[in-house]
Amino acid sequence: KNQVEQSPQSLIILEGKNCTLQCNYTVSPFSNLRWYKQDTGRGPVSLTIMTFSENTKSNGRYTATLDADTKQSSLHITASQLSDSASYICVVSAVLRGSGGYNKLIFGAGTRLAVHP
Amino acid sequence: EAQVTQNPRYLITVTGKKLTVTCSQNMNHEYMSWYRQDPGLGLRQIYYSMNVEVTDKGDVPEGYKVSRKEKRNFPLILESPSPNQTSLYFCASGRYGWGSGHGGYTFGSGTRLTVV
Numbered sequence: 543k544n545q546v547e548q549s550p551q552s553l554i555i556l557e558g559k560n561c562t563l564q565c566n567y568t569v570s571p572f573s574n575l576r577w578y579k580q581d582t583g584r585g586p587v588s589l590t591i592m593t594f595s596e597n598t599k600s601n602g603r604y605t606a607t608l609d610a611d612t613k614q615s616s617l618h619i620t621a622s623q624l625s626d627s628a629s630y631i632c633v634v635s636a637v638l639r640g641s642g643g644y645n646k647l648i649f650g651a652g653t654r655l656a657v658h659p
Numbered sequence: 660e661a662q663v664t665q666n667p668r669y670l671i672t673v674t675g676k677k678l679t680v681t682c683s684q685n686m687n688h689e690y691m692s693w694y695r696q697d698p699g700l701g702l703r704q705i706y707y708s709m710n711v712e713v714t715d716k717g718d719v720p721e722g723y724k725v726s727r728k729e730k731r732n733f734p735l736i737l738e739s740p741s742p743n744q745t746s747l748y749f750c751a752s753g754r755y756g757w758g759s760g761h762g763g764y765t766f767g768s769g770t771r772l773t774v775v
Contacts, residue, residue: 546701576764585663585749585766586702631701647764649694649701 544569546634546650554656559622563653565615565632573635573645577606577617580629580652589617589630622657629654661686665750665767672740672774680735680770682750688765690753691733692717693725695746696769702749708733740774747771 546567555561567575574593578586590599590606592615598607603626605618619626629652635645663684672678684691692707694717704717708727722744724736733752737744748771753764 583747583769583771585751585768587766588764647702647704649703651699651701 544634544636544646544648546632546648548630548632548650548653550653551651552654552656554658555622557622557624557657557659560618560620561622561655563617563619563630563632563655565617565634565650567613567615567632567634567648567650569613569634569636569648571637572610572613573637575606575608575615575635576633577604577615578631578633580631582628586631619655622655624657624659627655627657661765663750663752663765663767665748665770668768668770670770670772672772674741674774675739678737678740678772680737680748680750680772682733682735682767683731684733684750684752684765685731686752686765687730688752688754689730691727692751693723693733693735694749694751695719695744696749697746705735705748740772742774745772745774 549564576591577589579589580586589604590601592599592608594610603620608615631652632650634648666681689710693705694702696702703719705723706725708714711730714725747769749769750767
């Protein structure tokens with residue numbers, strides 16, 4: 543069964559500190575992995591997208607890693623800011639065979655991050 | 660501005676009273692989809708559409724209907740809402756064939772529905 547599991551469920555850190563969020567998946571056949579940031583009550587916004595051949599990608603203070611062999615990804619946030627308080631969602635795409643390119647997205651439940659001053 | 664627009668943002672209704680949540684995108688995307696988000700669960704797909712007049716069920720389609728008469732619009736219809744459909748709903752759109760990962764996938768701001 544295609545699944546995406548994220549840890550921890552929630553995390554509290556102090557402003558300026560770094561943190562790392564984890565994502566493990568059992569999705570096949572794998573197409574790509576995305577990290578989204580979702581502010582409370584708002585729609586998710588894409589942070590990074592990684593395909594099978596990419597093992598790291600950065601977007602400002604956000605750095606995502608991917609190990610396709612172990613089916614693990616992490617999102618590292620450097621020098622956290624109050625505005626980083628949000629839920630971070632790992633989304634893995636599985637290719638639907640015979641669909642002509644359509645990917646099915648499998649969402650993790652998210653990690654809720656709170657950055658305190 | 661490229662966006663996905665959902666309306667309404669908030670809705671409280673009573674059991675059994677038909678309602679429609681609208682979704683519109685201005686990016687000429689072929690693909691549109693509806694999700695619901697419940698506490699402790701990831702977003703779950705309700706229905707999706709690969710193009711005009713082409714729709715298919717997602718993982719949790721029971722109790723919902725959709726239509727895709729125009730490329731830009733993808734309304735979600737609850738014919739007879741029940742309390743277990745109380746949730747946060749998101750519409751999303753993207754380019755068809757974005758399996759390579761190069762396509763964008765844009766979400767609306769959400770509709771919080773409460774059925775009493």
